[in-house]
Amino acid sequence: MNLGEFCENEAKGVVQSLVLDREKGELVKASGRVEKKIGISEGKTIAALKSHSEAERRRRQRINAHLSTLRNLVPSSDKMDKAALLAEVVCQVKQLKETATDVSERFFIPLDSDEIKVEIIAENAIDGTCLYRASICCEYMPHLLSDLKETINSLHVNLVKSEISTLGSRVKNVFLFTNLIDGGRATIEAREIFLSSVRQAFSSILDKVSAFPEYSAYPNKRQRISCFDSSSLLF
């Protein structure tokens, strides 16, 4: 029922509405409760309708403003319709994410998602000693590095190499180490147990970081990258 229709029918004191019935393909009465008590507050109703349509107008403007912002961000998306623009945005986001992941894995850049990875990356053919790689990517917090150091120490591993890289407030740490305790005599089960204990140790750090109140509160930060070998610095 549009505004014009309402006022027109208001005079008769009744509201009738016909709609297109999609299944039957014909016009039908809109509903059963078409009778209404009218005449008391036409002004109020009109005012409500007016504010409603104005609110809806504002909503559309908000959405379209974001869409045109996206248009500026996406190259050569002028004269694309809304659907095509959104399709293009989907592609861009996917591709950017994929690139970011690739770059991150190869070049050791911290991403925005927290992550822990612990894996065996090499096995000594002679004595069966394993080389492990453990990485943690998270938001920076005070004492993060000393916590990590403590964790590594408590695991009683033979640290081969450690690296840190930062991007904005994100930190990524990678550790290469061998297992001191069972070394070459480790069974597959023992290795799995060791892996999961390392994962657990790192996870508790991640929990601590997650619980830490961020003091950067998501600014439009200008991100800067730095990375270095911290083997000699930290440990």
Next chain:
Amino acid sequence: MNLGEFCENEAKGVVQSLVLDREKGELVKASGRVEKKIGISEGKTIAALKSHSEAERRRRQRINAHLSTLRNLVPSSDKMDKAALLAEVVCQVKQLKETATDVSERFFIPLDSDEIKVEIIAENAIDGTCLYRASICCEYMPHLLSDLKETINSLHVNLVKSEISTLGSRVKNVFLFTNLIDGGRATIEAREIFLSSVRQAFSSILDKVSAFPEYSAYPNKRQRISCFDSSSLLF
């Protein structure tokens, strides 16, 4: 005028339409041309209206499908309304692009936008010889490298170093060189002329690449990065 309104007025052989006048804040007649010849093709009109509303329905579905795809791509955007979702997407795209640019500049990764950069990066304090850095980022095409080689040769520069990196089908080349011809005696104007001649030479390569029919046709490619020093390989 909605379908119900139309059919209702059709009986009277006239169409009246009231709309809310935003400036005056009151209801006014919609337009002057309210008289219509009706009774000839009601069926056709209804059919047209129906196909119209169905088309509009399909359009909405298309747009909403893309929006829900974006919802899945953006973390924790469940229960966001459309505007908030789009705002979040804008942020994500901006941040991803910024990160990509940072990473690209520092780690020498080709991005998706074609680019040429030629600049002086150092000047010899004694003889005034300049060290230049020229980079080109573009789509790969056959003979790109030999074209580049030819271009560099034709510029008669003293090539110090060249690097290539690729990401998917994108290629980025960086060249460090000094100017053989005028060397230390170059005036500021001569340097500018030299810079622009290098830019022009690279631009013609970029034009050639742009004109080249892509054979990758934008797949959802799994991008892989490789980069190497090509000084000894290429030149």
Next chain:
DNA sequence: ACTTACACGTGAAGC
């Protein structure tokens, strides 16, 4: 004339 895309006002549903 037919299709297509957009803006609009409105009904319905969730707080």
Next chain:
DNA sequence: TGCTTCACGTGTAAG
């Protein structure tokens, strides 16, 4: 109840 969001059918203009 009032406010907000969404889907809908429609008016309208462009190709």
